Amino acid sequence: MNRKFFGMAVLCLLIARFGMAQQKLSLPDTANYIIRDSVLIKTNYGITLSAVVVQKKGITAKLPCALMYLIYSDTNRSLAEAKFAADKGYVGIVADARGKRLSPDNPEPYEHEARDVNAVIDWIVTQPWSDGRVGMYGGSFSGFAQWAATKYLHPALKTIVPYVASIPGLGLPMENNIFLNANYQWAFHVTNNKYTDDVVNNDNARWARMRNNWWQSGAAYNRIDSIDGTPNPWLQKWISHPAYDAYWQSMVPYGEDFAKINIPVLSITGYYDDGQVSALEYLREHYKYRPSAEHYLVIGPYDHFGAQKGGAATLKGYKVDPVALINTRELTFEWLDHILKGKERPALLRDKINFEVMGANVWKHVPAMDKVEAHQVRFYLDRAPNGNTVLSRIKQRKETFIVQRVDMVDRNSYYNDYYPSQIIKKEIDKTNGIFFTSKAFDRDVSVSGYLTGTLKAIINKKDMDVGLVLYEITPEGEYFQLSYFLGRASYAKDMSQRRLLTPGKAETIPFYRSRFFSRQLRKGSRLLVVLNIDKNPFAQVNYGSGKDVSKETVKDAGKPLQIRWSNTGFVDLQVSDTNF
Known part of the structure; x- marks a missing residue:
């Protein structure tokens, strides 16, 4: 492999995972928490989803719910996420995407989240512990799922906090209408079983061999899975839609859909987030169609994983300014407390657009993206x-x-x-x-x-x-x-x-x-x-x-x-x- 493209080989692993790297979390204990790790949510259209629900014991008041919607099913991770939310004064819920974990259905990434996430919210508001209000948060696919939910905005959904949110068909699997190989294996990773197929996802030698053999052969791009030797039906479906057409438009808000999104939003992404074009497209379109939108942005020198935890001291050889290092999860729950509990807005959010100036070690705060400099x-x-x-x-x-x-x-x-x-x-x-x-x-x-x-x-x-x-x-x-x-x-x-x-x-x-x-x-x-x-x-x-x-x-x-x-x-x- 040409050395200058080594980073793209790394990208194949990083983006394909689409996971959320966050601060370490601890699992809840049965002495202090009510734990339901095998909840089944049956929808009125015949699909069954699964979820983990965690509550603090001793709380009798109804509470708002902090919801994460996850395709990277992992029961321990879901329990830890839900516990953190419970510790912050919420009912913590992590719901699994269709076909994942305990769901008997087939996984079909991207295509049903606009409906399925709202079905989870439908279920939440009928529970005796719910006060009827839901805030969502999470990164990458989970960020996408939040925006998908707003396509048919549920009245109980009061805010979303998407980190490095993807847009199917715009960020990946294609960017500005060019299909990328960076997450070729992602479909296998999330659809081969009820959890994640880490073995196939981490087989970097296989994916490098596939790319290079296809490149040297001069074969059509739609033959790349034949060169790999394993059919990739999801790739074939996606490349049959090279335009950002009705197929992709059905998955997240598009055009005038953004005018109806009247809830507060906090978006978080990074200068070196591989999917940044998606995360900021949501913001641009939201303001384009709803100029009065209450949509805040935090962006700094972070990559795809770093934005989801708040950065690292060194990023790809660059020593990050100390002021840029934040705690994404703490910021998230400060925001949820602001919207759902009436507390002060997080101090970092001094204006709608909040960004760190690399090399200056300062944050700037401006009202719009076209006003970041004079x-x-x-x-x-x-x-x-x-x-x-x-x-x-x-x-x-x-x-x-x-x-x-x-x-x-x-x-x-x-x-x-x-x-x-x-x-x-x-x-x-x-x-x-x-x-x-x-x-x-x-x-x-x-x-x-x-x-x-x-x-x-x-x-x-x-x-x-x-x-x-x-x-x-x-x-x-x-x-x-x-x-x-x-x-x-x-x-x-x-x-x-x-x-x-x-x-x-x-x-x-x-x-x-x-x-x-x-x-x-x-x-x-x-x-x-x-x-x-x-x-x-x-x-x-x-x-x-x-x-x-x-x-x-x-x-x-x-x-x-x-x-x-x-x-x-x-x-x-x-x-x-x-x-x-």
Whole structure:
């Protein structure tokens, strides 16, 4: 395996698990708790779900319920989670997804949570210990399940606290309409038995072999499970929906559905959360369709697991600012107490958007995502008179082009080294891609927000998969990765509808679903944007024929892809000071 992509191999393990790494919890004892670990919840539509319920003994008053909905069934973990909630003054419940643990039905991830979670809430409010109010919390799949429940918002659901929440069809198994191999084995992991198939999930050698054999073969993406040797019916079902169509839209709120979500929400995610595009899509759409939404965000230098516990002192080689380290579970129950018990709002939530500035060791608090810094600066993807490609703040009067050529047949080179296996790198791969560098900053400047903008290009094919990576080049010459974008050009304007590019015609390709970040840049630092085509073993290969990408083979590649990138293309960034 090419060493620069080692991090993606690690990602296959981490994302596939979709678990919640939290502080250690202790199991309840029968002397002080009422424990029901084999509850069966029969729905009025013929499905049976299972749950664990824990209450403190000696409490006669009806209480609100703290609910987690879990696909990674583990009775001891569920008991520990429910005990923690009981210790905080709630009835603690962990419900298992359809087909998991004691449920006799078949597991069918993603497809029924909008209905099944609400069936659990229906059951809760009929219990003698319930005061009729439910708050939900949890990470990744459990975060998704909370948003799924809001598609048909139950009147008893009073708040949700989703961490690193996934959106099926947007974050994984595909990101911006590109199917990724990072969680190929996830379906086996959660559907092979009533708990989790850790043996198959942890067989990294098998998944690396599968990826590399598929890559070298040039076979269609829909043949990858044949190369593995085990049918993957869930993958086949998912890749039959390459657009974000009605299949995916049915799973979580979509469009006007967000206008009806009138409960308070606390979202938590991280700059290096692999599924961050999903977590923040919920927030963007909620505010888009309900501007008055009471939706708070906490985001900092965390990865997928770190956001669920509150960070770690060192993250992928980066020494995290001390102020960034929080306790996610404690923050969660402070929020639940605020909403369900009338206590003060958690101190960290001074405004709607709360984010830590890496390198400054401070939290900032602003009312909206477009106000994270005082100014927005546009950098054009240009070429200087000396021939160097640069990030320029001046739009040239004359349009010129930078040519890139990519042989889609070639299997000796990987294109688009975007995954931050290490946040700080001594060097980066410069064998392919186009590198646009800014002038050095003559003062300290903080840069925050998304990597957004518009690409302008003329290509000789009908489609391409584009990658951009944003770095800080430090005064010492190291590369600090800030953000990246990965997306399919034909879905750039509408992820639910493919619009093929016209060969030889100037095309406009907007992008915005990238990674949010915040970083204090020191005097002497520069910004670097790497523009590239995505071509490697870790995702579908888009050969540009215009066919369904999952059905394209290397035989569809034809002539090398040739792109003429216009110097009218740009990236927008939010900065604290424009006088640099």
